[in-house]
Amino acid sequence: MKRRDFIKISGAAALAAACGPKGAQSGAGTVNEGPGEMLMRENPRNGDRISALGFGCMRWPMVDGVIDQEAVNEMVDYAIEHGINYFDTSPAYLRGQSEKAAGIALSRHPRDKYFIATKLSNFGDASAEASRKMFFDSLEQLHTDYFDYYLLHSIGRGGKDAFNKRYVDNGMIDFVLEQKAAGRIRNLGFSFHGAQHEFDYFMELYDSGQMHWDFVQIEMNYVDWTHADGVRNVNADYLYAELDKREIPIVIMEPLLGGRLANVPDGIARQMKEREPQMSVASWAFRFCGTYPRVLCILSGMSNMDPLKENVQTFSHFRPLNEEELEFLEQMATQMMEYPLVNCTDCKYCMPCPWGIDIPGTFQHYNRAITEGTYAQNTAQKNYAKLKKAYLVSYDRAVASIRQADHCISCGECLSHCPQSIPIPDQLRRIAQYVENLRQDKLP
Amino acid sequence: MLKKVRVALAWVFWIGITLLLLDVSGVLHTYLGWMAKLQFLPAVLAVNVAVIVALVLLTLLFGRVYCSVICPLGVFQDGISWLGRRGSKRPYQYRKELKWLRYGVLALFVIALLAGIQAFVAFLAPYSAYGRMVQNLLQPVYIWGNNLFAAWAEKAGSYAFYSREVWLRSVPTLVVAVVTLVAIVALAFKGGRTYCNSICPVGTVLSFFSRFAMFRPVIDRSKCVHCKACEHHCKAHCIAIGKDTEKIDYSRCVDCFNCIGHCKTGALQYRFAWGKETAGQASQESRRAFMAGTAVALGAAAFKGIEARAQEGAKKLDGGLADLLPKQAPQRETPLTPPGSKSVKDFYRRCTGCQLCVAQCPNNVLRPSSDLEHLMQPQMSFERGWCRPECVRCAELCPAGAIGKITREEKTQYRVGVSQVNLAICVSACGKASCGKCAQACPSGAIQMVENKGNGQLMPVVAEELCTGCGACEYLCPVRPVSAITVNGRTQHI
Incomplete structure (x- = not known):
C-alpha cells in the first residue's frame, strides 16, 4: 500500500471512529478534539x-x-x-x-x-x-x-x-x-x-x-x-x-x-x-x-x-x-536512519547557490521519493519503469532542469551555510548519479 | 466503396504520420515509424530499394494511390480542397498539363539533389514540406495542449502527462513553414491537386509510372452522356469531356475515385485496363550527389562572463535562486550531425529536412539549421540538453537513412564532434571557482583536470581520440551564456 493511500484509509477510519458530536476533522492528520x-x-x-x-x-x-x-x-x-x-x-x-x-x-x-x-x-x-x-x-x-x-x-x-x-x-x-x-x-x-x-x-x-x-x-x-x-x-x-x-x-x-x-x-x-x-x-x-x-x-x-x-x-x-x-x-x-535520506530541513540558508542550483528543492524531492516509496532501487524491481518515470517526471516538475543536481560544480560555497553540516556537493553528486543511472537503466 | 477505402486508408496514414511528427511521449515511433519509411523521397535518399520498388510496383498496378493515401501532404490538400469546394456544384474543370512547369521543376529538383542544394530539395519535397509545417506550426499547439494536461496531471499527482518545453528552434525554418502552409492552402483551396500535378517532383516521377497503371478509372463510351459531372469533380483537373470526346490524363490522376461516385450513368469504372495508354517514358532516378565544403569562419567564442553570483559581503539573505543567463550556441566550424550519420557530408546529402528527428528529439538537441547551405536540415546543439547515451530515437526514425540505424552500444563508436576549451573564460582555469564539472560529467572519460603551469590553477584538457561530441560538457559547463567548453563537429564520424 502506498503511503498516501494508507493515510487516506487511516484518515477515513479515524473519521469514522470520531463520528461523535465533535467529530469534525481539521488539519491534515489529527482529529479535532x-x-x-x-x-x-x-x-x-x-x-x-x-x-x-x-x-x-x-x-x-x-x-x-x-x-x-x-x-x-x-x-x-x-x-x-x-x-x-x-x-x-x-x-x-x-x-x-x-x-x-x-x-x-x-x-x-x-x-x-x-x-x-x-x-x-x-x-x-x-x-x-x-x-x-x-x-x-x-x-x-x-x-x-x-x-x-x-x-x-x-x-x-x-x-x-x-x-x-x-x-x-x-x-x-x-x-x-x-x-x-x-x-x-x-x-x-x-x-x-x-x-x-x-x-x-x-x-x-x-x-x-x-x-x-x-x-x-x-x-x-x-x-x-x-x-x-x-x-x-x-x-x-x-x-x-x-x-x-x-x-x-x-x-x-x-x-x-x-x-x-x-x-x-x-x-x-x-x-x-x-x-x-x-x-x-x-x-x-x-x-x-x-x-x-x-x-x-x-x-x-x-x-x-x-x-x-x-x-x-x-x-x-x-x-x-x-x-x-x-x-x-x-x-x-x-x-x-536506515533510509538514504538527505538530512536537509529546507531552511534555505545555503541559497541562493551562486551557480543557480536549487539545493533544497533537489533534496526535498529526493527525500519525498524515498519517504513515499516512489524510489526505484534496481532495474529488476517490480514496477521499475513506472517508478523511473515517476521519479524523472516529478524531478523535472519540482526543479527546473538547469537547476538540478547534475549542474553542481562542487565549488563548496554552500558548505559553510548549512546548519545541518550536510556535505551538499557530495550529496548532490550522489543524487545526480542516481538520476543518471536511472536514465540509463544502470541502477546497481 | 472504393472511395471509402481510399478515404479510410488516407485517414490512417495521415493521422499516423501527423502523430509521429507531433509525439512527445517517445512511445509512438515504435508503432508508427514505418509510415515515415514509406515516404518516397526519403526512401530514394536512403537507397531503400525495397520501398522504392514496392512504391513503383504499387503505382504500376493501381496508379498514384501513393499520392492519395500515403503522402500526408496529399491528404492534407484533399482536406483543404474539400473545405474550398463545399457547396460548389462545379468546383473544377479540365486544365491542360503544365508540362514546362512540371518537368522544369523536376529537372531543377534533380539538379539540386545532384548538386547538394538540399534547402531547395527540402523546400519542394512533399513529405519535408508537411513535416516542416507540422513540426513548426502544429507541434507547439500540441505541446501546449499536452502541458495543459500535464498541469492537471500534476495537480492530481499523476505522471501520465508531463510538461515539455516549447521553443523556437530556427526562425528561417519557421518562416519557410509559414510560407509553405500559405502556398499549399492557397493552391489547394480552390485548385485541388494543383501542387501535386504541376510542382511536386515526387508526383511527377510517379506520373511516369501511373500512365501505365494496370488498374485505372476508365470511361465506357457507350454509357457516357458527356454530362461533365466527373470533370467538374476531378480535383486533379485531368478529365476532359468534350461534346463527343472523353479523356483522362492518367499521369495526373491520383486515384481519388471522386469521379466514379459522381457519374450518374455508371460509365466510369476503376478496372483492369493495361496497355491502353502508351505515352510518356519511364525514368529512373539514380542518386549521386556531392557537396561543396565550405568552412564557416570561426568567430571567437563569446566572451561574456558568468557574473550571476550572490552578493558577497552584503547582507546574506536566505533563499531565492540566482539568475541564470540562458545558454547560447557557440559558433561551430563544422556542424554537428547526430550519431548514426556517417559523416557530415553524407548526412546532409541524404537528409530531406522532414523535421521528424527534430520533432522527436527528447533532449532538445536537434533543431533545423538556419545556415543557407543546410537550411531546414537538422544540426545538433547543447543549450537545452545533451545527446544522451541511452537515446537512439532519431537513428531509429530517420526515413532517409541520413541517420543510420544504430544501437546504444554502437552509438559510443560514433564520434560526431570534439570538445575544445576556451581557457580564457573557464572558471577553473581562471581561478574563479573550483570546478571540474566537464571532467566529472564526461561519459567517455575524455576530459581531465591538469595543472596550468602558468598560474597553478586546474584546467580541463580533452583527449580528442576519446571524445564523442555528446555535449555533456558543453551543456553542464557553468559558464554562461556561451560555455567555456564547446563541441565542434568532426567531418567523418566513423
Whole structure:
C-alpha cells in the first residue's frame, strides 16, 4: 500500500471512529478534539507565560518571490486567537522579507499579546556598522521598540574564533548588552548549530559569568536526540542535559526537521498510526519535545493553515509521552536512519547557490521519493519503469532542469551555510548519479 | 466503396504520420515509424530499394494511390480542397498539363539533389514540406495542449502527462513553414491537386509510372452522356469531356475515385485496363550527389562572463535562486550531425529536412539549421540538453537513412564532434571557482583536470581520440551564456 493511500484509509477510519458530536476533522492528520487550552509554559526567570507552540516565521508562503501577506495575516490572526504568543523571525529569513511581514501581521494586535523573537543574523557583513543597522532595522520592521527575545543567530560552527569575529571583535556584544540595559532586549540568547566542544565553549562563558544567557535555542527532535551525526553536530540529548543542569530555558527549533518528521517513510508511519490512529505523524514529534520540562517553546515553521490548525490541536490537548513511548520513538529514529535520506530541513540558508542550483528543492524531492516509496532501487524491481518515470517526471516538475543536481560544480560555497553540516556537493553528486543511472537503466 | 477505402486508408496514414511528427511521449515511433519509411523521397535518399520498388510496383498496378493515401501532404490538400469546394456544384474543370512547369521543376529538383542544394530539395519535397509545417506550426499547439494536461496531471499527482518545453528552434525554418502552409492552402483551396500535378517532383516521377497503371478509372463510351459531372469533380483537373470526346490524363490522376461516385450513368469504372495508354517514358532516378565544403569562419567564442553570483559581503539573505543567463550556441566550424550519420557530408546529402528527428528529439538537441547551405536540415546543439547515451530515437526514425540505424552500444563508436576549451573564460582555469564539472560529467572519460603551469590553477584538457561530441560538457559547463567548453563537429564520424 502506498503511503498516501494508507493515510487516506487511516484518515477515513479515524473519521469514522470520531463520528461523535465533535467529530469534525481539521488539519491534515489529527482529529479535532474540540476547543482546548493551548499548553502554556512559564519562563521561570521572568514569569513570561509562553505558548508551548511557537510560530516560526521562516516558511511562510511566497508568490513569485514575494511573501503572501494576506495568508500571513490570516495565519497570525488564527494563531493569536488560539493562544500562540511567541513569534520567531530573523532579518535573513525568506530573502529578508520575514520580519517585515511579521511586523505587518503582528502590529494589528496589541503589543502585549505576543512575544517577538528575532536575531542578529550578521552572516554576510559582520562589521559593527552593518550589525547595528540590522538591529535597528529589525525594530523598525517589527513596529516595536523592544524585542522580547533576541538571539545571536546560529553560533557554534567555527567555535570561539567565529563567535569573536561576528560578535566580540566588532563590539557587538557590548552593543547588545547596552540595548538590554536600555530595555530594548528583554532576553538575550543564542541559537546553536555545531559540535559538542563548540557548545561547551558557550557554556564556559556562562559558567564563568562572562555571558549571561537568558535562553538558548537548539535543534531538538527524536532523531537528533541521539542520532545527530555526532561529529559536526552534537546530539540533542547532550545539549538538553547541559542546559537543564544550568536551568537555562530552552527554545526548540526543527522539531519536525523541516517537515521530514511529518512525512516519515511508509513503514514508520504505519507503526505510529497503529498506536495512535487519530493523531498525525507530526504530533509525535511535537509531543516528544513538549515532554521535556525545560523546554519553553517549540517553534514550528507553519506554511499554511492546515499544519497550523493541526498543531494547535496537538498543543491544545497535549499529552506528554511516557517512558515506553519515548523508547518507541527512539526505535523509529533508529529505523529512519536506515533510509538514504538527505538530512536537509529546507531552511534555505545555503541559497541562493551562486551557480543557480536549487539545493533544497533537489533534496526535498529526493527525500519525498524515498519517504513515499516512489524510489526505484534496481532495474529488476517490480514496477521499475513506472517508478523511473515517476521519479524523472516529478524531478523535472519540482526543479527546473538547469537547476538540478547534475549542474553542481562542487565549488563548496554552500558548505559553510548549512546548519545541518550536510556535505551538499557530495550529496548532490550522489543524487545526480542516481538520476543518471536511472536514465540509463544502470541502477546497481 | 472504393472511395471509402481510399478515404479510410488516407485517414490512417495521415493521422499516423501527423502523430509521429507531433509525439512527445517517445512511445509512438515504435508503432508508427514505418509510415515515415514509406515516404518516397526519403526512401530514394536512403537507397531503400525495397520501398522504392514496392512504391513503383504499387503505382504500376493501381496508379498514384501513393499520392492519395500515403503522402500526408496529399491528404492534407484533399482536406483543404474539400473545405474550398463545399457547396460548389462545379468546383473544377479540365486544365491542360503544365508540362514546362512540371518537368522544369523536376529537372531543377534533380539538379539540386545532384548538386547538394538540399534547402531547395527540402523546400519542394512533399513529405519535408508537411513535416516542416507540422513540426513548426502544429507541434507547439500540441505541446501546449499536452502541458495543459500535464498541469492537471500534476495537480492530481499523476505522471501520465508531463510538461515539455516549447521553443523556437530556427526562425528561417519557421518562416519557410509559414510560407509553405500559405502556398499549399492557397493552391489547394480552390485548385485541388494543383501542387501535386504541376510542382511536386515526387508526383511527377510517379506520373511516369501511373500512365501505365494496370488498374485505372476508365470511361465506357457507350454509357457516357458527356454530362461533365466527373470533370467538374476531378480535383486533379485531368478529365476532359468534350461534346463527343472523353479523356483522362492518367499521369495526373491520383486515384481519388471522386469521379466514379459522381457519374450518374455508371460509365466510369476503376478496372483492369493495361496497355491502353502508351505515352510518356519511364525514368529512373539514380542518386549521386556531392557537396561543396565550405568552412564557416570561426568567430571567437563569446566572451561574456558568468557574473550571476550572490552578493558577497552584503547582507546574506536566505533563499531565492540566482539568475541564470540562458545558454547560447557557440559558433561551430563544422556542424554537428547526430550519431548514426556517417559523416557530415553524407548526412546532409541524404537528409530531406522532414523535421521528424527534430520533432522527436527528447533532449532538445536537434533543431533545423538556419545556415543557407543546410537550411531546414537538422544540426545538433547543447543549450537545452545533451545527446544522451541511452537515446537512439532519431537513428531509429530517420526515413532517409541520413541517420543510420544504430544501437546504444554502437552509438559510443560514433564520434560526431570534439570538445575544445576556451581557457580564457573557464572558471577553473581562471581561478574563479573550483570546478571540474566537464571532467566529472564526461561519459567517455575524455576530459581531465591538469595543472596550468602558468598560474597553478586546474584546467580541463580533452583527449580528442576519446571524445564523442555528446555535449555533456558543453551543456553542464557553468559558464554562461556561451560555455567555456564547446563541441565542434568532426567531418567523418566513423
